[in-house]
Amino acid sequence: MPTTFTRYRDDLEHKVDNEDEIVASILASMSRANEAVAAKHRHGVRDAHAKSHGILAGELRVHANAPAPYRQGLFAEPATYPVIVRLSTAPGDLRSDDLGAPRGMAIKVIGVPGERALNDDAITQDFLLVNDDHLPFGTLDKYLEFQKVLEAQPAMTDTEIRNATRKGKAIGAVLTALHRPLPVPVELATVTHNNDILGETFNSLAALRHGDYVAKISAAPLTRALRARTGKPIPKGESALQQVVADYFRHQDGEYSIRAQLCTDPAIMPIEDATVAWPEALSPHVSVATLHLPAQNTYSDARRVFADDTLSFSPWHALAAHRPLGAIMRSRARAYPSSSDFRHGYNQVAAREPRDIGELPD
């Protein structure tokens, strides 16, 4: 294990040229897409990760025995916190699960004490994770290009999206064989897949402060029955993922290892560029806590409505000790409230940041 970890300093972050303008363009494009999707469904949904597949109550059990540099912030002391987990897929629309899409795991830890990243009066720490190890569109310029591709999708049918994905994958295979860079629409097609959501390993993709250090946070399946699902395809069906999650948790518990990967060299493990996966050979993912999810009904109507319409998850619902870092993270400080405000306003539902796990309906 490396002995020198990069110490957190405010000057690890550098604003990019025209940052505010690029973020404004991302937000404007996002809003147009969000409004088009809401008009289609007559209901406001998230601009990304709109479709939920399971909403679970559980516990985050912080280990006592992680190596000292990893015991930071929320993970500094052994403790058990209640959590809400929302499993999702990436599109900002309600698409068939047959289309394939990146999978998301959003974890809301409730009742965390400490100084806040932003001046809110919340007591939550959210971790938003996706099943990859880097964000292909992880710089602001590239994210804007990606968002422009997404903006065209509300007008497309599932069949048109499926055909565009097939074509993109085929072109991607040729370009990759020729060692040529992939245009954004092609790269988008290559990141979709149909694996069982429960066997996936999820990653913050971008950096967070980790107390004295800097980390990417991930969640990897721990329970043998979950690990057995890694890389396994899901059955066909519009809502296959929701069924898979409900079936698994009807009678059995599941656990994920929550891990921190500490930055050892910002030149190799950049903070401003989330397109780069941090090499595990230089810094492994080290377990700092267990996410324990007991058997439960993962998709009651009351839970779906509460999680989809009332709750918001954001990397900026955070302790100062886990402040999101880098350009992509800074853009999210504006993007998440914008999407959340639109959908709460459109649906006329008051937003609520929970203070007690009892607020999550059964």
Ligand code: HEM
């Ligand atoms: C580091 C890369 C990123 C990861 C890992 C990530 C992950 C996620 C996840 C898991 C969700 C679903 C949260 C839930 O269940 O409520 C989500 C929602 C969302 N994401 Fe991201 N995301 C990333 C980057 C971005 C960027 C760069 C933007 C835009 C600038 C963005 C915009 C959104 C929006 C608008 C929502 C919906 C927010 C709401 O209405 O409550 N994301 N993201």
